[in-house]
Each structure stands twice: as structure tokens, then as C-alpha cells.
Amino acid sequence: LKLINLELQKLNYKKEELLSFIKDTDVFRKLKFYQKELAKLESELMKLKEGLRVIDVIIDKENEKQVLNKEIEDTIKEIRDISNHTEKNDKYKLIRGLFSKYFAEVMDEDTYISWSINSNNNVDFKPPVIKTKDSLSKDTAKDEGRTYRKILCVIFDLAILVTYNIESYFRFVYHDDVLSQQDNGIKIRLLSLINSVTTTYDIQYILSVIKSDLPIDEDNNPIYFSKDDVVLELNDKNEFGTLFGFEF
Incomplete structure (x- = not known):
């Protein structure tokens, strides 16, 4: 148990x-x-x-x-x-006035610039309108041509630079191939205007041009720039004639 x-x-x-x-x-x-x-x-x-x-x-x-x-x-x-109220905008009036003045000096024609507001509430810059010289003063389509557009761009840039010259703003501009396919008289008047504006307002202007596009005198000789005005001469003879002094 x-x-x-x-x-x-x-x-x-x-x-x-x-x-x-x-x-x-x-x-x-x-x-x-x-x-x-x-x-x-x-x-x-x-x-x-x-x-x-x-x-x-x-x-x-x-x-x-x-x-x-x-x-x-x-x-x-x-x-x-x-x-x-563009009439109250002094800068806008000055730009328009200078643009028309400079264009008349170079092209001997009347033109004006304007802008508007499109349906999307954005600013719409219209191409400058060129007026005929007759009594009817009609709008023309010259601004649609490439040579006219180049001149219009140059004139507009100069008008902007002069307008803002007394303020802290750019004091230089570069234009390429401006003289190409232009009438000889236009070339001479344009260069004269550029020289006058840049000298008066202390603006540095850089222009590129090939020899065949230079204006000519009465004897059909090219009118060269003074040596003081030439910054760089380019050629295709060797690498020293390139923009940077050597070939890539």
C-alpha cells in the first residue's frame, strides 16, 4: 500500500x-x-x-x-x-519714342511698338508695325522679312539700353550678322546710329561681321572699322584665326 x-x-x-x-x-x-x-x-x-x-x-x-x-x-x-494707362508710363513712352526715332534714322520709315493682354491674361508683345510713307499711312508686312526683323531687334535693344541707362542695368549688347543682306545705305546709317548711341551713353556694343558684308564707299571699297574698334579678327587660315585661338 x-x-x-x-x-x-x-x-x-x-x-x-x-x-x-x-x-x-x-x-x-x-x-x-x-x-x-x-x-x-x-x-x-x-x-x-x-x-x-x-x-x-x-x-x-x-x-x-x-x-x-x-x-x-x-x-x-x-x-x-x-x-x-500706358500714357502714365514714362519708360514705356521713352522706349516707344526712341524706337520710332532710331528706326526712322536708319530706315527712313515710320514704325511703332505695342503690346496687349491676350485671352490667357498674359502679355502679348506684337511685332512692330511699319507704316507706309504715303498719305494713307497704311500698315505694311515688312516686319515679317528677316532683314527687317534684324534691324528691328537692334533698334529695340538700343532703345531699351538708352532708357535704362541711368539705372543699374546692362550696358552692353551683342549682335551677330546684322549687316548681312542689308542695303548699303542702311548699313552706313545703322553703324552711324550705333556709334552715336554707344558714345553718348557709354554702352559697349559688340558686332560680328564678315568682310563681304561691310558697307562700301563711292568707289566700291569696303569701309573698315578703325583699329581701336576691332577687338578680334577671325580667319580660317590656321588655328590662331579661330575664336578661342585653337581648334577643337
Whole structure:
């Protein structure tokens, strides 16, 4: 009987150990389950936080958009106000006046520049209009030609530089191939105007021209620039005649 009781005690002890193990295993299983659930909740929480951040960004961008729209509206209003009162814009009047004056000196024709506001509320700079010299003074299509456009560009640049000469502004300009295909009289008058304007207003003017495009005198001889006015002479004889003094 004692042996049986001892054996029962051992078995009961073992039973308790086994029950304890079973309970512990169940706890681990529950722990893993809750860990997975917690991970899911943390993932959802991160998504929600990211969603909130995106919402904040959208709100900020919407506020920026409203500010920009207000600035655009104010700018459009300002531009329209300027457009409706160009007579009060002294610089604009001076540029227009100089442009017409310089063009008449070179081309012996009347022209004017203008601008307007298009349907998109942007400034639309129209090509300068050239007037005929007859009594009807009609608009012509001369400004559509390449040679006329080159002269118009030169005249416009000079008018801008002179207008802003007393302010902190560019004091130099570069024009390429301006004399090409121009009438000899136009070449002479244009160079005379350039010399007068640059000397009077201390503007650095850079012009590139090939020998065959130089104006000629009454004896058909090329009228060369003075040596003081020539910065660089180029040729294709050797690398020293290139712009940078060497060939690529």
C-alpha cells in the first residue's frame, strides 16, 4: 500500500508538471496571437498617421494655392491697369519714342511698338508695325522679312539700353550678322546710329561681321572699322584665326 501511495504521489506530481506545461504552452500561443494582432494594429496606426500627414500636406498646398491665386489675380489686375494707362508710363513712352526715332534714322520709315493682354491674361508683345510713307499711312508686312526683323531687334535693344541707362542695368549688347543682306545705305546709317548711341551713353556694343558684308564707299571699297574698334579678327587660315585661338 505504501508503495502504491508513493507511486500515486509521483504520478500526481508528474501530472501537475504536465498540466503546468500545457498551461504555459497555451500562454505562449496567446502571446503570439496578441503579438500578431498588435503588429496589425501598429501597421494600421502607421497608415492612419500617414493619412493624417497627407491630409495636412493637402491642406497646406490648398492654402498655398489660394495665396498664389490671389497673387495671380492681383498681378493680372496690375497688368491690366498698366495696359489701360500706358500714357502714365514714362519708360514705356521713352522706349516707344526712341524706337520710332532710331528706326526712322536708319530706315527712313515710320514704325511703332505695342503690346496687349491676350485671352490667357498674359502679355502679348506684337511685332512692330511699319507704316507706309504715303498719305494713307497704311500698315505694311515688312516686319515679317528677316532683314527687317534684324534691324528691328537692334533698334529695340538700343532703345531699351538708352532708357535704362541711368539705372543699374546692362550696358552692353551683342549682335551677330546684322549687316548681312542689308542695303548699303542702311548699313552706313545703322553703324552711324550705333556709334552715336554707344558714345553718348557709354554702352559697349559688340558686332560680328564678315568682310563681304561691310558697307562700301563711292568707289566700291569696303569701309573698315578703325583699329581701336576691332577687338578680334577671325580667319580660317590656321588655328590662331579661330575664336578661342585653337581648334577643337
